[in-house]
Amino acid sequence: MMKSMLAGLVAVAAASAAQAQQAAGIATSPAGSFYHTQGSVMAGLLAEKSNIQLRVQPFASPNIHLPAINAGQIEFGLANIYETGLAIRGDDFFKGRTNPNLRLIAITSQLRTGIFVRKDSPIKSLADIKGNRVTWNFAQQNIIMPLMLTHIEAAGLTEKDITPVAVPTVVRGADEFMAGRADVFLFALGAAKTTEVDAAVGGIRALPLPDTAQSQAAIKKHFPASYIQVFEPKKGVAGISEPTPIQHYDGVLVTHAKMSDQQVYDLTKALWEQAEAVAKGSPTLADFRTATMAKDTPGVEYHPGAIKLYQEKGVWPPKK
Numbered sequence: 001m002m003k004s005m006l007a008g009l010v011a012v013a014a015a016s017a018a019q020a021q022q023a024a025g026i027a028t029s030p031a032g033s034f035y036h037t038q039g040s041v042m043a044g045l046l047a048e049k050s051n052i053q054l055r056v057q058p059f060a061s062p063n064i065h066l067p068a069i070n071a072g073q074i075e076f077g078l079a080n081i082y083e084t085g086l087a088i089r090g091d092d093f094f095k096g097r098t099n100p101n102l103r104l105i106a107i108t109s110q111l112r113t114g115i116f117v118r119k120d121s122p123i124k125s126l127a128d129i130k131g132n133r134v135t136w137n138f139a140q141q142n143i144i145m146p147l148m149l150t151h152i153e154a155a156g157l158t159e160k161d162i163t164p165v166a167v168p169t170v171v172r173g174a175d176e177f178m179a180g181r182a183d184v185f186l187f188a189l190g191a192a193k194t195t196e197v198d199a200a201v202g203g204i205r206a207l208p209l210p211d212t213a214q215s216q217a218a219i220k221k222h223f224p225a226s227y228i229q230v231f232e233p234k235k236g237v238a239g240i241s242e243p244t245p246i247q248h249y250d251g252v253l254v255t256h257a258k259m260s261d262q263q264v265y266d267l268t269k270a271l272w273e274q275a276e277a278v279a280k281g282s283p284t285l286a287d288f289r290t291a292t293m294a295k296d297t298p299g300v301e302y303h304p305g306a307i308k309l310y311q312e313k314g315v316w317p318p319k320k
Contacts, residue, residue: 023053027057027062034190042281075263079251081297085300107250112248114207118201120202130155134164135165165182216228223249269309271288295319
């Protein structure tokens with residue numbers, strides 16, 4: 001009996017240790033943001049289906065949490081492919097601060113960013129925002145100004161043509177809009193915050209980003225990893241009542257080079273196996289597919305643990 005009890009205790013200890021090894025942090029932006037919604041869905045689903053424990057840890061933005069991941073201070077995080085590349089190279093707002101230890105795990109989704117106004121606003125186009133109060137600056141969320149400048153310059157406008165409303169983050173910008181202190185704000189489509197704003201002000205509407213030579217020049221200048229694509233109305237996505245051209249780019253799940261191969265493999269495998277459930281978990285993850293988890297990403301390496309899973313599934317190396 002003693003041997004049996006000891007064996008049972010050993011088994012329980014081993015199981016607890018295995019579970020403890022799976023416990024890890026996943027960095028996101030603040031509550032209400034696109035990344036926070038995604039991280040919360042992933043954490044809840046993987047805990048339920050795969051016994052992988054992810055603790056959602058909100059930061060002001062990826063320009064703060066990517067260096068923390070690079071340093072191994074947090075295990076995983078959500079960002080977009082463009083700012084991840086900037087962080088690795090030490091370019092733009094990461095100038096002088098390279099982050100060579102960042103590694104990709106998966107492409108999580110298409111991010112879609114739009115400029116929003118009230119549904120009943122007389123502002124019908126990006127050019128019409130001239131003279132209006134626009135959320136601006138985003139001191140704690142550096143990736144947002146390139147997105148904002150893309151839209152402004154696509155309409156032939158500059159900062160001098162608007163009334164800037166300085167905010168630290170997009171979430172704060174949405175709050176200023178709800179409070180009536182801004183006429184225009186930028187946010188990711190499908191995020192929880194846009195649903196909140198939509199309900200609070202009686203409806204919001206995304207302004208189209210027309211696919212013109214001027215728009216393409218603005219994209220090339222400010223956010224070359226993005227592209228314009230028409231977004232169709234979809235349940236759970238506020239502000240889109242008709243097909244609308246919107247700025248798109250890839251969201252990513254990242255880790256650091258010294259992260260355990262086995263732990264990254266286990267996480268990647270769980271996401272692969274639960275891909276359908278992940279996609280149903282939130283409009284922000286509706287594009288999550290096994291077929292697009294691995295993409296050719298010049299200058300941004302994948303973690304060996306993720307590569308192992310993709311090799312087993314026959315999708316590595318990824319197609320260009």
